[in-house]
Amino acid sequence: MTTLAEHIIVAGAENHPPMLEKSMYDSWASRIRLFIKGKKHSSMMLDSIDNGPLVYPTIEEDGQTRLKKYSELTEAQQLQDDWDVQATNIILHGLPPDVYAIVNHQEAAKDIWDKVKLLMKGTKLSYQECECRLYNLFDKFASVQGESLYEYYWRFSQLINDIHTIGMPMQQVQVNTKFLNALPPE
Known part of the structure; x- marks a missing residue:
């Protein structure tokens, strides 16, 4: 028979991304990727981390070029944009407060991923x-x-x-x- 504490641990393990330990960046990076692979639309999130977020298309309107609004995107583009945000949130939730404070002004998962890698591994x-x-x-x-x-x-x-x-x-x-x-x- 399992205890309440074991149920809480198991429930939290599935919903909370692994926390970064500064001396173990490579381990964290592979565990975060595995965590994302267990989520719906994981390929879209991993693509966002590797290649950057969706670049909003532009349209011509009254002789002016502007970016499309979210509501003007196709359903597939809206889905990609949503999962870009989800990937960003997963990475941010796996960071300790001091690292989070350094990278939280970044909005794209790829930018955060690259900054954390640079902070932890150096050049x-x-x-x-x-x-x-x-x-x-x-x-x-x-x-x-x-x-x-x-x-x-x-x-x-x-x-x-x-x-x-x-x-x-x-x-x-x-x-x-x-x-x-x-x-x-x-």
Whole structure:
């Protein structure tokens, strides 16, 4: 027999998109896409995320060109516009408040998706800058006068963890040699 709490969890799981955890963007992106695939007209929503929203057609009226109003769209275009909005809402509901505050002025699902991806993954340039910074810190790493061996080890291990986190290639011999050579003389 299931409990009330289990029923609530199951009911909410189907209606609430997965929440973004900043260190797990790729996992969130694939789970959001799976969540959308379980919805009606999922292909329209995924198309909105990948290619952008419906571009309203224009019409000529009294020598002026203007965008069609929602009521003037075909039934298929109205449906696409509705599901563009639904895709935007699903993505926004899966964002933590601080990320939401950065992207909530965007109206299109594709724009929000791209901004979140950029925020969470960065750009190739920012990765290269980070890699250069870490190599520079590694090359210049030295003990600080008056620092205990524990503090020295702690700073070094934080640097090595940062290097491993971004996937920089570093040989163990190089790490060990740097650690020993940078020790204080006493």
